Amino acid sequence: MLVLSRQRDETIMIGDEIEITVVDIRGDKVRLGINAPRQVQVHRKEVYEAIKRENAEAAQVQVEDLNVADKNLRGRIDKLTTHRHNQNGS
Numbered sequence: 001m002l003v004l005s006r007q008r009d010e011t012i013m014i015g016d017e018i019e020i021t022v023v024d025i026r027g028d029k030v031r032l033g034i035n036a037p038r039q040v041q042v043h044r045k046e047v048y049e050a051i052k053r054e055n056a057e058a059a060q061v062q063v064e065d066l067n068v069a070d071k072n073l074r075g076r077i078d079k080l081t082t083h084r085h086n087q088n089g090s
Contacts, residue, residue, distance in 0.1 A: 004012055011021040017037050024031040034042050043051065 006012060006022045008022050008025055011019050013019055018040065019033075019035040021033040021035075022030060023033045036042055
């Protein structure tokens with residue numbers, strides 16, 4: 001880990017496009033301003049970890065969920081096939 005000392009209104013560059021500026025220091029809290037391209041997501045670590053956790057949970061598809069979806073789709077296909085068959089008079 002690189003450790004740098006900065007005072008208020010001083011900036012750290014990450015690559016050519018990301019700037020981190022010390023905006024304010026009050027007691028044991030430091031306020032940072034971050035300028036980054038829109039495609040770079042910037043989150044507090046606890047928010048980032050919550051997003052990762054929620055995405056991992058959402059990605060865990062249960063076999064039963066797939067079976068229910070398959071049954072629903074097959075039912076819709078059967079209804080469409082029956083409806084078209086009846087429209088054609090066969």
